[in-house]
Amino acid sequence: MNDFEAYFKETIEELKTKELFRDQDLIFKRQSNNELINFSSNDYLGLAFNNPSIDIIISNNKQSAGTGSRLISGTSEAHRELEETLAKWKGTEAAIVFNNGYAANIGALSSIVSSKDAVFVDEYAHSCIWDGLKLSSCRKYIFKHNDTQNLNDLLEKHRSKHQKSLIIAESVFSMDGDSPELSKLVQLAEEYNSNIYIDEAHSTGIEASTGAGFVKRLYEEKKIQDFSRIIQMGTLSKAVAAEGGYICGSKNLIEFLQNKARTYIYSTAMSPIIAKLANENIKMIQNSDHLKKELNFNIGLFRNFLVENLNNKNNFKNFNGPIFTFFFGDSEKTLKVSNFLIDQGFICTAIRPPTVKEPRLRICINSKHQKKDIENLAKQLCYLLNKEIQDPS
Ligand SMILES: Cc1ncc(COP(=O)(O)O)c(C=O)c1O
Numbered sequence: 248m249n250d251f252e253a254y255f256k257e258t259i260e261e262l263k264t265k266e267l268f269r270d271q272d273l274i275f276k277r278q279s280n281n282e283l284i285n286f287s288s289n290d291y292l293g294l295a296f297n298n299p300s301i302d303i304i305i306s307n308n309k310q311s312a313g314t315g316s317r318l319i320s321g322t323s324e325a326h327r328e329l330e331e332t333l334a335k336w337k338g339t340e341a342a343i344v345f346n347n348g349y350a351a352n353i354g355a356l357s358s359i360v361s362s363k364d365a366v367f368v369d370e371y372a373h374s375c376i377w378d379g380l381k382l383s384s385c386r387k388y389i390f391k392h393n394d395t396q397n398l399n400d401l402l403e404k405h406r407s408k409h410q411k412s413l414i415i416a417e418s419v420f421s422m423d424g425d426s427p428e429l430s431k432l433v434q435l436a437e438e439y440n441s442n443i444y445i446d447e448a449h450s451t452g453i454e455a456s457t458g459a460g461f462v463k464r465l466y467e468e469k470k471i472q473d474f475s476r477i478i479q480m481g482t483l484s485k486a487v488a489a490e491g492g493y494i495c496g497s498k499n500l501i502e503f504l505q506n507k508a509r510t511y512i513y514s515t516a517m518s519p520i521i522a523k524l525a526n527e528n529i530k531m532i533q534n535s536d537h538l539k540k541e542l543n544f545n546i547g548l549f550r551n552f553l554v555e556n557l558n559n560k561n562n563f564k565n566f567n568g569p570i571f572t573f574f575f576g577d578s579e580k581t582l583k584v585s586n587f588l589i590d591q592g593f594i595c596t597a598i599r600p601p602t603v604k605e606p607r608l609r610i611c612i613n614s615k616h617q618k619k620d621i622e623n624l625a626k627q628l629c630y631l632l633n634k635e636i637q638d639p640s
Contacts, residue, residue, distance in 0.1 A: 266578040267599055274594055283589065284620045286610045287596040291453050291569050292538045293615030294488035300527040308523055313516030318505070321516025329526045333493050336459045336529060337479055338466070341501035343494050344525075345510055346517050348448055348482030349375040351492030354508030355480060356415075356444070357382035359500075365409035366444075367401055369393065369416045371423060373446060374602075376415060385413075392420075395431040402439040412441035418461030419449035422603045424570030426450075426461060430470045433477070443477045449570065452486025453539060458532040487532070489525035491517050541614035542569060545621055549612050552625035562632045573608040573628060581606040584631060593624050 248256070262268040274283070290296075308325070315321040326344060333342035345351040356379030360366055364385045368376065371392045380387055388405055390398040398414065406412050414436055416427040429445075436443050447460040455463035462479055465471045478500060483491035494504060504511060532538065550565055557563070564572045575584045578599040585597035585608060599606045612621065 266582055269599075274589070274596065283592055283594045284616070284624070285594045286612070286616075286624060287594050288611055288613060289449070289485035290488055291486040291542060291611065291613050292488065292532065293541075293613045294486070294528055294531070294538075296615075298488065298524075298528070300524060300531070304520060304523045304527060308520050310519050312518055315516065316512060316514060317516045318512055323516070323519045323522070325519035325522035325526065326516060329491075329522045329529075330493075332526050332529050333495055336457060336463075336533065337495040338459070338463060338474070339479065339495040340498040341496070343501045343504050343508075343511065344483075344517065344522065345492040345494075345508075346514055347484060347490060348446075348480070348492035349378075350510035350514065351480055351482070351494055352376050352446065353379040353382065354510035355478070355494050355504060356380050357509065358504065358507040359444075359478075360385035360411060360413055362386075363410040364412065365405060366413045366415055367398055367441070368414075369420075369427065371417070371420050372415055373417060373421055373448070376446060392423075393425060393427050395428055395435065398432075399435055402435060402441070406439045406441065412439060413444050414441050415444045415446075417446040417448065418454070419447075419566075419568055419570065421449055421570075422598060422607070422609060423566075423572060424449075424564065424568050425566045426568075429462065429465050433471050433473070436476050441476070445477055445479055447479055447481035448485060449568070451481040451483075452529075452532050453542060453569070458486070458529075458539065483525040483528075487525055487528050489528055490521050491525055538614050542612070545612045545614065545616050545618075548618060549610075549621050549625055552622055553629065556625070556629040556633075558633045563628075569612045571610045571612070573610065573632070574605060575608070575631075576606070578606045581608065584608060587631070588624070588627060591623075591627050593620075593627070595624070 313321040330342040330344055345354055352375040360383050362384040365388060366380060366385050367388045367390055369392055370389050386409060388401045390401055414432055416432065419426055432443055445462060450461040452458045454461045455467055460481060462474050462477055466474055479495040481493055483489045546569055553563055554560055575581045581597040585595055588595045595608050595610050597606060598609045
């Protein structure tokens with residue numbers, strides 16, 4: 248066995264021993280045999296399946312691939328339209344689209360801050376935020392999750408040593424479902440001459456009157472008066488049910504990224520079919536209030552069932568959005584609970600390190616879940632948690 252093969256084998260064996268090995272086909276194999284109800288999906292509005300736009304888009308568009316990078320020859324009417332729709336939706340001067348959210352974070356963060364600058368980043372930020380920062384030579388200050396006092400202390404101590412300063416958070420933290428106190432972040436950004444970079448992956452499509460996200464919702468609710476210091480990043484792969492990532496902000500920011508973000512410049516443009524699909528789905532979201540109402544109804548149903556039937560109401564966490572978290576102990580126990588729920592017909596994938604420090608079940612409710620399925624899953628969870636059955640094998 249050569250050195251690389253030995254290294255791969257050793258790493259895989261170590262992951263398996265620690266119950267941290269991940270098998271991409273695990274759910275797929277079981278899904279093909281019986282119908283599992285997916286409670287681990289980020290398709291919050293249920294637009295990924297039976298989407299009425301797909302047939303029309305495919306029959307009206309004969310260009311399947313981007314054919315070139317955006318700056319060479321890949322920009323089409325579909326890309327331009329999508330970027331215009333995004334900017335209008337978000338209320339910004341301009342927008343830029345990347346091939347996915349991961350590429351958006353890498354491209355933006357590796358280019359907008361450099362060695363003389365500082366970032367103040369929430370410790371729970373998504374992996375692609377950390378990876379983007381790794382490619383920048385900026386100085387990182389990590390603040391405790393959602394702790395604005397800790398952020399304030401770090402800004403007070405370090406801000407003056409640096410040229411530009413960026414505060415980074417997510418509008419809904421992907422693995423916990425909670426949100427930062429944005430009005431306080433804006434206040435601190437003003438006080439310490441900083442900008443804010445907010446990843447809206449899990450609020451795009453589901454917050455604010457038109458689904459534009461968390462920043463827009465707080466602006467509508469008058470909790471923030473001005474979002475000119477905020478760079479809004481997000482993905483088109485979750486509630487928008489297409490593919491792609493975006494950054495919305497000032498015209499200067501977008502022109503800067505078009506010239507400096509390497510994941511934008513050196514990658515083939517997204518397929519125009521996907522750009523059209525994302526554009527159509529955003530328009531559908533803007534005009535279909537019922538999708539958000541159905542989602543909120545289902546979230547309420549699940550939460551109420553848990554509150555009424557769990558002996559210990561602290562056994563789960565939810566912050567009024569579609570993400571619910573349940574803690575059962577170490578990775579081994581969490582995996583057993585997840586496998587037990589799969590046997591009952593529910594996909595509730597265990598989330599384990601290194602994605603999170605504390606293993607958990609992360610359950611996502613969507614608009615298309617049926618009442619009986621939501622209640623059956625809640626019943627199973629209450630059964631496990633009330634009897635403290637953390638090892639259902
Ligand atoms: C908070 C957050 N940011 C960015 C991304 C990356 O987006 P995409 O899936 O479009 O690459 C994700 C996806 O998991 C995410 O949860």
